Amino acid sequence: MNGKQKIFRVTELTRLIKTALEGKFGDVCVEGEISNLRRPSSGHFYFTLKDENAQLSSVMFRGNQATLKFQPRDGMLVQAFGQISVYEKSGNYQIIVRQMQEAGKGSLQAAFEALKLKLKAEGLFDSARKKPLPLLPRHIGIVTSPTGAAIRDMLKVLTRRYPNLHILIAPVKVQGEGAAAEIAAAINYLNSRGGLDVLIVGRGGGSLEDLWAFNEEVVARAIAGSGIPVISAVGHEIDFTISDFVADLRAPTPSAAAEQVIGLKDLFENKLQEYGLRLLRPLRETLLRARSRLVSATASDVFARPRNVAQQYRQRIGEIRLRMTHSLQHRLQETQQRLDEASIRTLHEKDRHLDRSKQQLQQISVQLRALNPHAVLFRGYSITRNDRGEVLRSATKTRNGERIVTRLSDGELESQITGIKK
């Protein structure tokens, strides 16, 4: 040892170091990974910020923690802002952190943007790729954590309004090491297993790191390659992950995804009801129209009161028959009468005729009698006949000596002509 070397006392030296360090650095901003985080009952955070080669003791007093926008955890990359301080009592230096933010945010964000661009360029986000959701989902696959609020909320929504539903849960880690691989494997498995109509892939809310598995390429490709339609349901309304872009449908929350499934079933039921009505109405209307046409056609006099009309007809026929009968009888009577009259007339006429004839006859007989030669004979005239029986009307038609017969009214005279005088 050199005699000229100053000999410090510990406190003195430490004080000098403190002044030097604190003066030189003052407030700094340092980036490192949190490790060995403790939070005793005092509420202060004690931890170490480290990187590959060194570490820095850190403390964040309770009073400063109000500004934290995240929950510090081991392994987190952070940027801490505070002052370098030497704690004399322990001979340590540390940073007294007044503000802290996640450093990863910057790099995670960049990774997110890069992957988004890459997959978009491949067309994985195209709406043309998106499969339509099934008309009636009856077999649902859910890829999520078996514990936690997400599955509980989904089951609550689904079972409340959908009594006959088959749900198959594929349990996975939804954050941390290996989560992305599990999620992708579950999606692939459910596809190969088959029998499912739709998949819901998701988890409850969390930080960017918490949700990071759903931004991983392996998960995105599993969703893109799923033959079964996928509903992505990650985090809260404001959280957008790459899974959301690739999926066939994004639901803002897991509950919303369940509501979506219910909605499909309701739609299906409503459509069926609607079709039922739309089948019936035109048929009913056509039948009603046809019937009303029939009714109005039959409302005319001819059809309206068929019995009455038939009655009327029957009546008319009756009347006609009656009239016919009467008229026939009448005619018969008439004819009879006429005949009678005729016959009577005829008889009368006959009589008259007879009378006339008689009269005529009488006249004629009188005339005849008058003309009767015998009557003439009574007047003294005679008829002379020759021997040939011929009546002699002329004196020339005879000769002397002819034998003649002369008829007188009461007999005949035979004589011989002795002389002719003209």
Next chain:
Amino acid sequence: MTAKKQSDKATPAGIAVDMTFEKALERLESIVTDLESGKIDLEKMIERFEEGQKLVGFCTRKLNEVERRIEILVNKGGETTTEAFPTEISNDDSIGLDPTTPPDADELF
């Protein structure tokens, strides 16, 4: 225009074996459009109506066919099978999950 396949229609004999919801609803849409057009005669209307009814019956049956089942995949000795998922459905419609029995999911995927 594609030719109509047998499976697109419900015949008097019944619904074709490979009838699906999609086909059934499509056919129903086509039938109601026909009926509402007013351009078909009464006999055909009745025929279509009956076919439509059969299709509605088919879809309704399918709607109610599935029994409620909630299950979870588990790894039993290297084999992936299913187990009933423990849920309670109580009268007040809330689902309480039993926190002690959810299967260990670590080795499944």
